[in-house]
Amino acid sequence: MANYKVKQGNDIGKFVPDKFYKDRFSYQLDLYLGKSEILDLRAGYYDKFYKVTKPYTTLKFLKDGKTVSHWAKAYRGLVLRAVAQNNINSMKEFMAMEIEGLSVAEIVVVKNKTEIVYNITN
Template identity: 35%
Template sequence: MWILFSPSEKKRTSHSQEIQSKKGFYKDFLTPNLKEVLDSYHAFLTSASDEELKRLLGVKKLNIDEIALLQNIFKTPLLKAILRYDGVAFRALDYENLPLNSQEYIDRQVLIFSNLFGLLRANCCIPYYDVKQGIGFLEFESKKFYASYKEKYFQFLDKEKEILDLRAGFYQQCLPIPPKFLVYEPIFIKNQKKVSHYAKYYRGILLKECANKNVKTLSELENLLIEGLKILDIKRDITTSKVFIYYEVTP
């Protein structure tokens, strides 16, 4: 069972587990020809105006230290992707404090959808980078990028036939999963209303429990007991062949 996960806007600029960069660090990633993308990214970062940089990064004020890291993307230290991201879902997951076998599960089963690197294994080591969701640079656009490599990604995904989709909508649009896969997507309900923005927190909790209980199939997921989350219903959408698993957020 693959578990698909979104990245976060916020990323750690440094970490105790960082390792020294190496030439061609991206060569074992799932996406080929990344050097072309990274060369283009580097060229933009070193030539763009302040306003262009603010748009790319989605900020109102530039941080000089972070810009320096971005402009040296080929030389800055590397860190596991699962640790580089620092958003709500990743803090809920709390990877660093999980047992070793749970960390190994995540390294093996989780795939993260990067705005720059494409499909990443959780244990791929990446430098600090930043690209605001949906914002491109020069000829690069995330959705077009994923579309150009979709067949390669599907070939890799085909190693497993079941997928737990914990992605946000933007990344689902980047790579829609074909009906040949059995896909489960969680929907979180609180006070009889669908949780929207804070759903990323519960996705992190769900991933954490899957890792701790070594969930290998979607049928096992249906029987997984999670504190604070109660399964209300499981429904198949006949138009998409996707299965929605509804969780009630409980006190």
Template identity: 35%
Template sequence: MKILLAPSERKTLGGNFPPISKNSFIFPEIYEKRKEAVKKYDEFLKTTDDIKNFGDDKTSVFERPVKKAVLRYSGVAFEHMKYEELDKSAQKWIDENVYIFSNLFGVISAGDLIPHYTLKQGSKPGFDIYSYYKEVFSPVLEKINESEPFIDLRAKFYEKIYKPKNAITFKFIKNGKVVSHFAKAYRGKLSAVISKHRPETIEDVLKIPFEDIKIIEIQKKKGVKEIVCEVF
């Protein structure tokens, strides 16, 4: 199974490895298309003064040091995943099976090597990067989704790039209300727990003893199972 996860706008600085190359990412067969989008972003940085959405670093993305994506992103979900506290087998599972929907690089694995960058959700670096990546990644992900279900823990926004047909999602309820912002924390916790159990089917996921989460209902919508959970 694969977990689909949104990126975070907050990121750590620095990097332990040389700049990006074809070997930095999953799906090497589409690297040139990924590279084309990053080049457009690179050129756009030279022309914009929009620091809020694109940052103030004008250096080429292709010259910046990189680190694992799961260590680069430092938002709420990644804080609560506590990747560095997991054992090596769980870390390896996350590296290979958590797909992050980067605003700049498209669909990457948690173990892919990426530089620090700024591209706020929904911002367009001179072109519609989300429509572009939808065309690039939808066929790749659909092929994978045919043989294995996805655990979709993303924000709805990233359905602009891809919406799976064979998946499960989670809705978190606390005190009778849907959890919104703090849902990111539960997504991170879920990812960590799932990495320890490494399920292969949706039925396997339902057997996992999630801490502080009680499954109260399962709803099916167009092939996607939504697991409604009470959180404590």
């Protein structure tokens, strides 16, 4: 296999990854998700691959009042770990859960998207 590197966001000739996946998998994802509650832990870049059409929740992390982008994956991992350790099965349970090192700063609801904004406390 030849040594190659394709950077995120680049097309491969006429192949446009985000359009390809959005066109071919959105319907199937909608069916799969059905009536499930959605905690969307994707990085913002992946929003263009699939548009969630039903109510869903995302997370945002602030450190000293500034949005964390580079380390956001680590904080999403902390949240996911807490969800697994506490056997969380619904958004109601999720909203009641305390996560060490994070405190809810605000909850913003726009259309079908609920964004929980966390302050990083440690």
